[in-house]
Amino acid sequence: MSVSGPRERAARLLRCYPRAWRARYGEEFTELLIADLAERPRSPARTADVIRGGIAARLTDAGLCGFAPDGTERAGQRARAGLASLACCAAVFLGLGGAIWSQLTIGWQWSAPDATAAVTTVVISAAMLLLAGLALLAGLPVARAVAVRIVRGGARDLLGPSALFLGGLVVMVVGGRHFGNGWPGTGGHPWAHPGPVPGGVAAFCWASTLSVSSFWAHPAALAAFPPAELTWMALSPLALACLVTGAAAAVRRTELSPAALRFEARLARAACVIMAVFLAAGCAWIADRSPRPGDLFHPGVIDVAGLAGMALALAVGCQAVRAAR
Amino acid sequence: MSENKALDGFGRYAGPATLILASLAGGAKHGYALTKDIESFAGVRVAPGTLYEALARLQGQGLIEPVESQDRRRPYRLTAAGATTLQAQLDAQRRVADVGLRRLAQGWGPA
Numbered sequence: 303m304s305v306s307g308p309r310e311r312a313a314r315l316l317r318c319y320p321r322a323w324r325a326r327y328g329e330e331f332t333e334l335l336i337a338d339l340a341e342r343p344r345s346p347a348r349t350a351d352v353i354r355g356g357i358a359a360r361l362t363d364a365g366l367c368g369f370a371p372d373g374t375e376r377a378g379q380r381a382r383a384g385l386a387s388l389a390c391c392a393a394v395f396l397g398l399g400g401a402i403w404s405q406l407t408i409g410w411q412w413s414a415p416d417a418t419a420a421v422t423t424v425v426i427s428a429a430m431l432l433l434a435g436l437a438l439l440a441g442l443p444v445a446r447a448v449a450v451r452i453v454r455g456g457a458r459d460l461l462g463p464s465a466l467f468l469g470g471l472v473v474m475v476v477g478g479r480h481f482g483n484g485w486p487g488t489g490g491h492p493w494a495h496p497g498p499v500p501g502g503v504a505a506f507c508w509a510s511t512l513s514v515s516s517f518w519a520h521p522a523a524l525a526a527f528p529p530a531e532l533t534w535m536a537l538s539p540l541a542l543a544c545l546v547t548g549a550a551a552a553v554r555r556t557e558l559s560p561a562a563l564r565f566e567a568r569l570a571r572a573a574c575v576i577m578a579v580f581l582a583a584g585c586a587w588i589a590d591r592s593p594r595p596g597d598l599f600h601p602g603v604i605d606v607a608g609l610a611g612m613a614l615a616l617a618v619g620c621q622a623v624r625a626a627r
Numbered sequence: 628m629s630e631n632k633a634l635d636g637f638g639r640y641a642g643p644a645t646l647i648l649a650s651l652a653g654g655a656k657h658g659y660a661l662t663k664d665i666e667s668f669a670g671v672r673v674a675p676g677t678l679y680e681a682l683a684r685l686q687g688q689g690l691i692e693p694v695e696s697q698d699r700r701r702p703y704r705l706t707a708a709g710a711t712t713l714q715a716q717l718d719a720q721r722r723v724a725d726v727g728l729r730r731l732a733q734g735w736g737p738a
Contacts, residue, residue: 327679330701334658334675348674355676359683376687 308339315349318356320363365625366618379554381563384625385440386550388570391619393546395577396433397539398608398615400507401514402584403430405605407504410497422587427499429580433573440569443562444553451556463551470545474510477534477541481509513539516604570623577616584609634716643673643681644690645720648705648713651691657700658682685709 312335316328338348361367365384406423409415415423448464451457482505497504513535517524524532558566588601588609634641650656650664658678666672673681682703685691690709694702705713 323683327683329699330658331675331679333700334662334678337659338662338675348676351674351676353676355680358680 308336311339312336315352315356318353319359320356322363323359364622366621378558378560378563380625381567382554382556382558384622385563385566385570386553387622387625388573388619389550389553390546391615391622392433392437392573392577393542394615395580395612395619396430397511397542398514398611399426399577399580399584400430401511402587402601402605402608403427404504404508404511406587407497407499408508410499411501411504418587418590422583424498425583426580429576429583432576433580436569436573436576440566440573441549443558443565444549444556447556447558447562448552459555460552463548463555465548466544467548467552470541470543470548473541474538474545477538478506478510481512481531481534482506509534510538510542514604514608516602567623574616574620574623577612577619581609581612581616584612634712637681637684640677640681640684643677644685645713645716646671646673647678647681647685648690648709648716651703651705652710652713655694655702655704657696657698657702659700660702 312332364387403426637644646665650661691703692706694704
């Protein structure tokens with residue numbers, strides 16, 4: 303083993319930890335690892351312990367576990383980390399839920415739903431409306447704080463997240479409108495029957511969530527898709543990820559007053575309740591369905607998988623809300 | 628164990644946290660010195676990841692604080708709040724030990 307071996311190994315192990323943790327403890331932790339490596343060159347238990355510690359530190363950094371620290375500043379950082387994680391979870395939830403919602407609303411425009419599908423569509427539509435309102439309300443204090451910092455100067459750390467957010471938003475809006483308007487089956491067409499949701503909104507949601515598709519499991523069928531649509535199916539999740547990552551990074555890097563954090567925490571709790579109602583309605587729809595030929599409201603495996611993903615996102619989001627309090 | 632509130636949130640780190648506080652009661656130490664000291668008086672080796680997770684929590688609660696040092700190995704020392712917490716924790720453990728020892732002395736035997 304070369305002289306620099308232990309330091310290199312310590313540096314590799316240190317990469318398990320998040321950047322902020324490395325900035326604070328990295329140097330001293332490296333020294334401890336080097337001393338430990340000199341004493342016990344091979345120890346799988348030590349490696350496992352460091353990896354586990356790194357995962358725990360990353361979850362704590364994301365506001366998903368750990369404990370409430372002392373001090374207003376550290377508590378504020380933890381609350382913002384929790385809010386940022388909730389934003390990511392809500393985006394996953396809405397991405398998967400939006401696919402189910404657009405399926406139901408578009409189906410309504412082409413055939414009358416039965417009672418369960420009708421109730422589910424109305425409940426989910428109300429939940430989507432409320433969640434959109436909450437997202438708007440939650441975004442206002444953050445957008446104001448970001449704008450104030452940019453106007454005053456010295457907000458270089460916010461330029462990247464802002465650009466990521468705006469870039470993702472532009473791609474999603476332009477792409478969603480382009481593909482939503484391009485297919486009459488989305489309901490944005492004069493032949494369609496009126497449903498509870500405007501056809502254009504349903505079409506936009508359908509196009510935005512086009513990537514949530516069981517066609518990924520059928521490459522032969524996927525190959526028959528127009529190239530532009532295939533490109534959009536691959537590009538839209540990336541654009542959504544940019545949008546959410548930018549928003550989450552901006553939330554983490556923006557100082558918010560205690561009052562604003564309390565306001566955001568209340569909105570976060572309300573969002574979790576609404577998401578739970580959304581999920582319950584979706585589960586009721588899945589549980590109640592028996593397949594009928596030609597049924598536009600028939601749920602598929604992708605819907606079951608979507609609801610499972612939404613349940614997971616909600617569970618993680620609830621954990622994040624505990625940190626944001 | 629109502630006196631033990633300060634370590635309530637430590638969960639599985641309450642054990643390492645108590646060992647760290649007990650070690651720092653003897654003076655400021657850096658990570659490796661803590662590991663060796665704990666090994667000498669408690670017979671257990673606290674792994675690096677566990678040690679630093681407990682250190683971060685203890686520091687976050689204000690029970691320990693870093694000492695200024697030119698060395699890359701930063702030492703930590705006990706705070707007044709940490710000493711109070713350690714006292715409460717050890718008192719609680721002593722009560723459990725006293726009860727157990729008294730019951731053993733009163734004539735434990737296989738049924």
